[in-house]
Amino acid sequence: MFSKGVIYMMLATFVFAVMNVLVKYLPNIPAIEIILFRSIVSFFMSGVTLRIKKVPLLGNNRKVLLIRGLAGALALMMFFTTLQEIPLASAVTLMFLGPIFTTLIGIWVVGEKVSPIQWLFFALSFAGIVMIKGFDPRVSPFMALLGVGAAFFSGVAYNMIRKLKTSEHPLVIIFYFPLVTLPIVGVYSALHWVQPEGIEWLLLLGVGVLTQIAQYFLTVAYQSEELSKVSNINFIGIIYALGFGFFLFDETFNVLTYLGMTAVMAGVVLNVIFKSKKKNHEAVPN
Secondary structure, three states: OOOHHHHHHHHHHHHHHHHHHHHHOOOOOOHHHHHHHHHHHHHHHHHHHHHHOOOOOOOOOHHHHHHHHHHHHHHHHHHHHHHHHOOHHHHHHHHOOHHHHHHHHHHHHOOOOOOHHHHHHHHHHHHHHHHHHHHOOOOOHHHHHHHHHHHHHHHHHHHHHHHHOOOOOHHHHHHHHHHHHHHHHHHHHHHOOOOOOOHHHHHHHHHHHHHHHHHHHHHHHHHHOOHHHHHHHHHHHHHHHHHHHHHHHOOOOOHHHHHHHHHHHHHHHHHHHHHHHHHHHHHOOO
């Protein structure tokens, strides 16, 4: 019924949504320290699995892998910070600009062509960001900028995955995240350590394990299916965010903020639909 790529993207979206909730439950732990724990878990899980499978840890395309790891690290640092500081659905909506940046950055990285109408879709999404920031006092200009920055670097990371295609094992791509991240977040956390207490230890472990699982599902989805066919599935994440935010954190929004979220999602979805139709049209022989 569903292709392999679609199934893996559906799984990734749900697991990421649960992980976001765990981060939200850790308001006293700095985002960089959370990433430290997540990176340690990922480093050992990926490294051990790759050793068992006898796959070279450092891969073949090391420059691209390093860029993917660094971009992913920057995106996650910014995203985790927004998760802790602003409403869950707002943080997730800002992160959904990722596909827009994936397309824009793809112009230079993979030679992607952008049609004039797509710029209208991009403008609609960014207008939605302005509405969210302008009509929700809980979203400061700095947090909005961090959210957009997270989406930008996720776009860089996704393009590196696209550039690699199937030339690298999915776990090698994931392994480069902690490989690049640990030296950075390790030093910072050592200087600004906040001691976790009680259930926070379990939540930190959960963030690490769930992120590892979700990253694996996401990487396989992007490697095994056309981008246009799996990207739109990721949008159900906003439904999870609104639901979890309402039931677990009593988060509500005014009508104009909901309209801003709708504008962001509409621009992204229209862009994906347009790209999908364009690709199908080009595939039809004359």
